[in-house]
Amino acid sequence: MDRMRPPVLVTRRLPQEALDRVEARCDMTLYDGEGAMARDQLLTEVAGKAGAITLLTDRVDDEFLDAAGPQLKIVANYAVGFDNIDVDACTRHGVLASNTPEVLTETTADTAFALMMAAARRIAEGDRFLRSGAPWIWGPLMMLGQDVHHATLGIVGFGRIGQALARRARGFAMRVLYHDMYRPPAEVEQELGAEYRDLEDLLRESDFVSLHANLTPQTRHLINAGRLAMMRRIRARAGHSPRPARVRERRAHPASGVSDGADPPGDGEPGGRQPVRRTRGQAPADPAQPGGLGTEDLKRVSLAGPRRLRWRGRG
């Protein structure tokens, strides 16, 4: 092996700047196909390499490390998550495993906040509805969503991304609860205005739950049907949930923010059958206006289920 230009496998096309850096120092083998490398090809191509730059789709285990051979020194994972890497196996083979913490902390927190806003304010549904071209006229119950401001956000996994999400939540005057295996220093809790809860209390108290724990055997399917049922209202989540539970919950809670994007519009949704609404008088839909629908009233209306919509507000 040329020690000056060690052979390195890159399992997927990366941004050119990164490839240029690898190529400047190493004898690079780049897999340039669409999607992940087939397992057989991965095991063949890694043979004899001194390093491998891998993605979450590449399983790095004893089989991979044996196929690579004893000269392999490092597996550099192009992700902060490393659930594709058997770290114990790397230790046994004397191979260094590295990841990329911090690179996408703020970006991922932005995305998590965007997903919460989109679910709460029904952005994707509204977009689908407008693009459907169905005729519509605005009505007070049309596309009612959930308020994000002043709501309670539960963050599971209070590491880099979880804390970055908490900083965003402060701008929306949200109450922030968190759950983690480790408690951060008291100054961090104080700065972010975040209160610790055990997982079940967090689920019971939160309006929104966002998951930011790394994926491990302990966190896989952390949110299951039983834990979903603990949530006082089903709203927005991201990941760590088995799909059948998501779909079941979507059906059980038609007003929820849980959607796999494939559900047809329900009764009362734009594009679905509209319920006959009986109201006791008229009220402006702006909760801030005197005599208007209060936030709690809006929540009751939107959670009542489309067939049972009734006006139960003040006088």
Ligand SMILES: NC(=O)c1ccc[n+]([C@@H]2O[C@H](COP(=O)([O-])OP(=O)(O)OC[C@H]3O[C@@H](n4cnc5c(N)ncnc54)[C@H](O)[C@@H]3O)[C@@H](O)[C@H]2O)c1
């Ligand atoms: N989808 C994306 O684009 C994207 C981008 C970046 C990161 N991520 C994911 O986000 C995860 C978190 O990234 P990070 O930089 O914040 O990592 P981090 O290590 O700083 O935070 C993870 C936190 O989860 C906690 N945790 C682990 N197991 C737990 C458990 N059983 N119960 C409660 N808490 C637990 C850890 O103690 C830690 O504080 C990554 O592992 C990765 O999978 C996704």
